[in-house]
Amino acid sequence: MPQIKAKIVYNKKVKENYWCCVFNAPEVVKKASPGQFLNIRVEDKELLLRRPFSIHGIQGSGLGIIYEVLGKGTKYLSRRKPGEYLDIIGPLGNGFDYKTQGCQGTMVPVLVAGGMGVAPLFFLAEKLRENQNPKSKIQNVVLIGAKTKNHILCEKEFKAAGFDVRIATDDGSRGFKGYVSELLEKILSADLRHVQSASSKDAERSRGIYACGPKPMLKEICRISRKYGLSSQVSLEEHMACGIGACFGCVAETKEGYKRVCKDGPVFKADDLIW
Amino acid sequence: MKPKLSVNIGKLKLNNPVMVASGTFGYAEELKDLVILKELGAIVTKTITLNPRRGNPPPRTCETPSGMLNSIGLENPGVENFLKEKLPFLKKSGVPIIISITSESGVEEFVKLARRLDGVKDISAIEINISCPNIRNDTKIPRCQGTRLIAQDPKATHEVVKAVRKATGKTLITKLSPNVTSIAEIAQAAEEAGSDALSLVNTLIGMSVDAGTRKPKIAAITAGLSGPAIRPVALRMCWEVYQKVKIPIIGMGGITDISSALEFFICGATAISVGTANFINPKTATEIISGLKEYLSENKINNMKEIIGDLKL
Known part of the structure; x- marks a missing residue:
């Protein structure tokens, strides 16, 4: 799980208060598995901790998350523009076991x-x-x-x-x-x-x-x-x-x-x- | 010329004065992909007790302005499992390993732990955590029952340090609490009882409440506050203690970068520890080491010891 600076390529509201953010993160994409998450830094003096987000999807070297703007951390994220960078650690955690379960016809x-x-x-x-x-x-x-x-x-x-x-x-x-x-x-x-x-x-x-x-x-x-x-x-x-x-x-x-x-x-x- | 960064903490020689604080770096293995471990001055482990300990119920952490609260309650696998499962990796990191210990009972458990670890050659020093605000001390130590900490009482501090001192020849560090009227008084008690160094400070006891549900944000209700929010308090305590003791101080409390690290050196810390900042940027400690080299070179200082306690008044 590397710590990288990922360039934002897309960050828009989907509907209601839900947003989708896509960034370029080839090092993370290579290792990502469903159910794993990313820990994204909020570069704000008052907000200290990183915020965890599930990996929503991957396409090429792009990696997407979706989020609901609820607090100051997600508000910060929603204000980031394409071209800006996010400090990301991931992929983290243990994801879904989908290889031995669920798709083998049983x-x-x-x-x-x-x-x-x-x-x-x-x-x-x-x-x-x-x-x-x-x-x-x-x-x-x-x-x-x-x-x-x-x-x-x-x-x-x-x-x-x-x-x-x-x-x-x-x-x-x-x-x-x-x-x-x-x-x-x-x-x-x-x-x-x-x-x-x-x-x-x-x-x-x-x-x-x-x-x-x-x-x-x-x-x-x-x-x-x-x-x-x-x-x-x-x-x-x-x-x-x-x-x-x-x-x-x-x-x-x-x-x-x-x-x-x-x-x-x-x-x-x-x-x-x-x- | 390359500035000299090495410092001594008791018998222990550190290549540089930047360590990572107990409870914020796990057992180092969790951070192996993110930090070049061998660059660190030392690693202080999460606190170990004699027996495995379950810790407090969740929620255990919450964010607060420029800080965070935690009440983990010292969850750990116990000393024997630690030695078997955690120490082998720590050993491989190639830096001094300082093991943090505490007692769930009385002085005797500190002594047992210290004796057990005394013969383990891969452990460089022992830090006694007498200041965790998140465990109830059902100890047999007079004046330290319920929520009262050993580090809140000079006599109890003296008693524990003295007993551990007798049990180990390893460098002994005593970790102090900021939740006291006079930290210098406690520091002097630890020094007199034979502590080789002091770590200060542990977290400040705090609370946070969800106004909507009127519930505490931490299940244990009270918790330890850490992060930049406590830095000025920690720094003041470092300065107060520096004026009263001769043994080295390991300063900590909200250090996030080179300038905040320098504040502690200038106020008398021989070494510093990075704590909460490890969660935000795991490379904080190694970045501070590079920053320190640059600062010393730029200011033409040959030895880092020259800035320790060099507060211009």
């Missing part, structure tokens, strides 16, 4: 994104597609949860990657009305009825869940995953100090005690986390 990948949780999942979607046998009949699925229809991110991009996109909005302005975790449970219980009534091979395939989003959502995903006996991986979002495992500041409780979100995660097996 599992149907279901991506579950809540709000900004689409950030790492889109990069994962591209990798899943790359690794999938073109003849595979498995239909990859992504569930996107958002506040309203105006807050839905990356719908087109997921469709272009061949994903079956299902939407949940808190206010019901698009798709399922409710949380994306509720939508997942609805789909899984329908699966169960299907398995009970049919003997098709497809129905025997279990689903592999990959989720990212706010903590209450991930807690629900872990509960649902256990209930249905699924193999699930969740990416935790956490405030970090060092981002490289040195300070032990960003821990999550697991079956094996506290683990560092930045170094041992941010992706954990749902079964290992204790909420």
